[in-house]
Amino acid sequence: MSSSSHFQILGSGAGDANFGAPDTSALPQEDQRRFTCNFLTPDVLIDFNHHTPGALDTFDIDPATIRYLLISHGHFDHFQPLEIIRFAASLPQPLKVFGNSMVIDALELCRNTLYDETSGRFVKHQEPTNLETEKLVLGRRVAVGDVQVTPLLGNHYMNKPYCIMEQQSLNFLIERQEKRIFYGLDSSYMMPQTLDLLAGKPIDLAIMDATFGARQIDPVTSGHHNWIMLDETLDDLRARDCINSRTVIVAAHLSCGNIGVHDEVAPQQADKGITMAYDGLILPL
Numbered sequence: 001m002s003s004s005s006h007f008q009i010l011g012s013g014a015g016d017a018n019f020g021a022p023d024t025s026a027l028p029q030e031d032q033r034r035f036t037c038n039f040l041t042p043d044v045l046i047d048f049n050h051h052t053p054g055a056l057d058t059f060d061i062d063p064a065t066i067r068y069l070l071i072s073h074g075h076f077d078h079f080q081p082l083e084i085i086r087f088a089a090s091l092p093q094p095l096k097v098f099g100n101s102m103v104i105d106a107l108e109l110c111r112n113t114l115y116d117e118t119s120g121r122f123v124k125h126q127e128p129t130n131l132e133t134e135k136l137v138l139g140r141r142v143a144v145g146d147v148q149v150t151p152l153l154g155n156h157y158m159n160k161p162y163c164i165m166e167q168q169s170l171n172f173l174i175e176r177q178e179k180r181i182f183y184g185l186d187s188s189y190m191m192p193q194t195l196d197l198l199a200g201k202p203i204d205l206a207i208m209d210a211t212f213g214a215r216q217i218d219p220v221t222s223g224h225h226n227w228i229m230l231d232e233t234l235d236d237l238r239a240r241d242c243i244n245s246r247t248v249i250v251a252a253h254l255s256c257g258n259i260g261v262h263d264e265v266a267p268q269q270a271d272k273g274i275t276m277a278y279d280g281l282i283l284p285l
């Protein structure tokens with residue numbers, strides 16, 4: 001691992017990630033996708049699931065260096081409380097977890113409650129956890145180690161026609177000195193308040209949702225982009241001077257059932273200035 005500052009994709013997949021499935025071991029490494037997880041040097045992970053500990057091992061990241069965990073939302077491909085508690089227990093220092101109210105509540109629940117499969121009931125279960133938690137508030141910047149993180153509202157986990165936000169799905173503006181990262185997983189077309197908060201702030205690295213690739217999707221029911229919608233969102237960001245010719249744009253949260261083979265799709269996207277994510281991809285800052 002290089003010692004310079006960078007962002008690394010540890011899991012480029014979506015809810016149908018294929019990593020570890022019996023029929024995928026023969027695929028090129030770029031087409032074996034873990035559930036979403038990302039690493040920002042020196043000590044921050046974004047999203048955490050059962051593929052994450054193995055990814056840290058594979059990509060040579062010492063777990064003991066991890067101090068902070070940002071959770072975008074409570075879907076299982078981004079958030080697995082029991083895995084997080086197990087991981088934290090292995091660390092020399094407490095793991096500080098930042099997330100929405102449901103994420104914090106779920107971690108709190110695990111402190112004294114466990115689901116017992118035999119009886120089909122939740123039961124009391126007291127176990128000390130090596131965790132600290134902090135609930136994020138939209139638009140309110142917090143210090144996470146040596147970066148500043150502003151939680152932004154994603155367009156995801158919503159029953160849109162009824163305007164029912166099932167839970168806040170968070171995107172993040174991450175700032176370190178003069179560098180800005182936008183973390184846009186998971187989201188469909190960006191929320192107007194999120195575009196307003198980003199307006200006029202040039203982004204160095206944009207991690208964008210491209211879940212459905214070339215498939216036609218209905219924006220009413222989907223909380224994701226396809227390629228065409230992603231291009232429209234990038235135009236929205238360009239119109240607000242967030243994205244310019246220097247911005248590194250990365251397409252991630254790639255559905256194995258909808259995105260084609262990396263070696264075929266990546267050149268098409270590169271023609272538009274988009275880098276297709278794969279597990280292990282290092283993005284210098």
Ligand SMILES: [Zn+2]
Binds near residue numbers: 014015
């Ligand atoms: Zn997801």
Ligand SMILES: [Zn+2]
Binds near residue numbers: 156
């Ligand atoms: Zn999701």
